């Protein structure tokens with residue numbers, strides 16, 4: 163059976179990850195023949211996440227955020243399922259590579275990759291499949307400087323609207339992306355795009371990072387949780403009104419094929435914005451531990467990695483080989499991998515997860531011996547794939563496939 167039909171299949175296998183004492187040892191057993199570090203994808207958990215995201219999007223198609231997977235086998239399997247459509251890529255070079263098999267790719271971030279822009283502009287086929295992100299005239303100028311409109315076909319572009327919220331007292335909340343903030347800004351840029359030769363304005367995107375990326379129940383930090391819920395709720399009101407107005411203003415000058423918003427953390431609220439035609443999401447498939455901080459949904463820990471214990475500096479300490487697979491974003495303890503099995507392990511505060519070794523303490527550390535394996539979860543989802551050449555796909559206690567990551571395919575895009 164193909165991975166796509168496996169992911170789409172209805173299941174009565176329950177939620178084995180809710181029973182850690184069998185879930186993690188089951189993964190150890192299944193992958194025991196593979197050398198560490200070993201990455202595992204649990205098929206049942208991946209299926210659960212794939213279907214749960216569709217449930218949460220309530221019929222709004224999901225555009226797959228490829229940066230949060232970086233495994234072509236999974237990307238293509240998900241795209242074969244009803245409810246998933248198109249890719250939000252993270253670089254133009256990646257988009258051109260994926261365009262061999264995928265026909266609707268939006269590059270989620272502006273590109274300054276001149277050789278990739280040239281390749282795109284010279285190929286009518288690629289130019290029909292890939293859409294570039296722009297938020298200013300400078301982006302159009304950059305493309306024209308690489309290859310003039312008279313020397314190329316038309317380039318599909320998507321206008322990015324800033325979805326951050328200018329909060330009272332707190333100021334800018336969200337990420338620094340587009341300078342296009344108001345419906346008037348959006349209309350003015352749309353007018354400029356449609357009046358330039360060589361561009362088709364086909365989409366509008368507004369990614370509400372301060373809603374999608376902010377956990378409303380951070381463990382052990384109730385005050386922060388309260389603040390985050392306030393930011394989420396007020397931002398939902400702000401972007402709901404502003405995005406709809408911007409879309410209406412832009413539609414007066416261009417026939418938009420799509421309006422994109424959201425992420426894994428905001429599927430419900432982005433779906434509720436009726437101006438949005440597709441929601442970009444990706445992290446929810448692998449279920450990095452960042453999402454343990456959300457109250458509205460709980461992705462299964464579908465992706466995890468095992469490291470070997472290689473030494474015992476004391477009877478109560480065990481040292482793992484590797485482990486410092488730290489996530490991007492504001493540095494903090496939540497960016498470290500989480501030790502998930504055996505239970506009762508902790509990183510050592512003065513050393514934490516290191517490039518080549520990670521000592522662990524705690525009750526379970528005394529029982530660990532050289533050669534034993536410890537399971538960890540990455541904070542994010544796609545970044546894990548940058549450390550592995552492949553994932554072992556585990557189903558019913560055995561490895562049923564080996565799926566290469568982008569890295570494993572020799573592709574390090576960012």
Ligand SMILES: Cc1ncc(COP(=O)(O)O)c(C=O)c1O
Nearest residue numbers: 227230369425426442443444445
């Ligand atoms: C433009 C855009 N849309 C959506 C997302 C959400 O992706 P995910 O569901 O992987 O969190 C991101 C993540 O950074 C993004 O940059």
